[in-house]
Amino acid sequence: MATAIVAAAYGGPEVLSPIEVEVPAPGPGEVTIEIRAAGVNPFDAKRYSGAFGTDPKALPIRLGLEASGVVTAVGPDAIGPAGPVRVGDEVIARTEGGYATALTLRAEKVVPKPAALSWEKAAGVLSTGGTAVHLHAATGVQSGDTVLVHGASGSVGSLVAQLAVARGARVIGTAGPSRHEQLARYGVDPVAYGPGLADRVRALAPDGVDVAIDTVGTDEAVDVSLELVADRDRIASIVAFGRAATDGFKILGAGPGADPGTEIRGNAWRELLDPAAAGKLEVVIGRTFPLLEAADAHRLVIGGHPGGKIVLLP
Structure with missing residues (x-):
C-alpha cells in the first residue's frame, strides 16, 4: 500500500486529502518507484478547480505530474528512454499520480537522475524545464x-x-x-x-x-x-x-487551442539534466512541504509568487 493525495471533489485546495492505494506489481514494460520528492505545478490545481470541467466520474483525481525516486521493482522488458531500468536506479518520472509514496508506471516515463542533482530539484526540473x-x-x-x-x-x-x-x-x-x-x-x-x-x-x-x-x-x-x-x-x-x-x-500547454509540444517536452530531459546537475542551470526551489500538507502547498502556488518550484516530500 502507498499513501496518495487526491482531489475528492471539485473546488479549492480544501478538497485535497490522503488516501491509501494499492501499488500493483509492475507488469511488462513497467517499474515501481519509491517516491522521494514530487513537484507541484499550477496545472495540478486547475485539474480539480473545475477549469477543465466537473465530471463526477473523474473523481477522485490523482495528482502530481513529476516525481523523483528509487526503482524498487521492474517488470519484464522495462526499457526507458535511456535504456534498461533496474532495481536501485535513481530516476525522474513524468507521469500522473506523483503525489504519493510509491507508484507503478511505464518504464518509458522514467529517465536516470544524475547523482549530483538533489531529489527536490530532480522533481522540479522536467515539467517547468520541458515548458x-x-x-x-x-x-x-x-x-x-x-x-x-x-x-x-x-x-x-x-x-x-x-x-x-x-x-x-x-x-x-x-x-x-x-x-x-x-x-x-x-x-x-x-x-x-x-x-x-x-x-x-x-x-x-x-x-x-x-x-x-x-x-x-x-x-x-x-x-x-x-x-x-x-x-x-x-x-x-x-x-x-x-x-x-x-x-x-x-x-502552448494543455489549454484550449494550445500546442501541447508533447514530443519536445518529452525529450527535454536530454537538454536539461546535465546542466542542472553541473550547476550551470539553476532550479530554484521556493519551498518544500510534507506530502500530507499538499493543500498548503497548493494555497501557496495558487496565491502566486511562490519564489520558485514548490516540492512535496513523502
Whole structure:
C-alpha cells in the first residue's frame, strides 16, 4: 500500500486529502518507484478547480505530474528512454499520480537522475524545464536574439531565461525588485514590471526585441509583447489563452487551442539534466512541504509568487 493525495471533489485546495492505494506489481514494460520528492505545478490545481470541467466520474483525481525516486521493482522488458531500468536506479518520472509514496508506471516515463542533482530539484526540473524548452522551440530563440521574458524569476521563467542566455541570446527579464539580483546572476538584464514597462524595455534594447515569452498572462505582458515584437510567430505564452485567440500569437500547454509540444517536452530531459546537475542551470526551489500538507502547498502556488518550484516530500 502507498499513501496518495487526491482531489475528492471539485473546488479549492480544501478538497485535497490522503488516501491509501494499492501499488500493483509492475507488469511488462513497467517499474515501481519509491517516491522521494514530487513537484507541484499550477496545472495540478486547475485539474480539480473545475477549469477543465466537473465530471463526477473523474473523481477522485490523482495528482502530481513529476516525481523523483528509487526503482524498487521492474517488470519484464522495462526499457526507458535511456535504456534498461533496474532495481536501485535513481530516476525522474513524468507521469500522473506523483503525489504519493510509491507508484507503478511505464518504464518509458522514467529517465536516470544524475547523482549530483538533489531529489527536490530532480522533481522540479522536467515539467517547468520541458515548458521552457518548448517555448524556445516555438519562438526560435537563437544566438544574437534579444529576448523579453515576462516573469523571469518564476519557476518556468527562470529556466527560459537561463537557457536563452546559454544559447547566446541577450535576455531582458521582468521581475519584482527583490528578484533583480537573482536575474543579474544569470546574465539577465532585469526590469521592473508595472506602468511604463515598454519604455523601460526600449531603453534597454534600443535596437528592438526579437522574441517575447510570457509566463504570467497579464494584459501588461501581452500588450508590451505585441508592442515591441513585430513578428507574432515569435511571441508565445503559456497562460494568456484568451488573448492568444484574439491577438494571434502562440499559446502552448494543455489549454484550449494550445500546442501541447508533447514530443519536445518529452525529450527535454536530454537538454536539461546535465546542466542542472553541473550547476550551470539553476532550479530554484521556493519551498518544500510534507506530502500530507499538499493543500498548503497548493494555497501557496495558487496565491502566486511562490519564489520558485514548490516540492512535496513523502
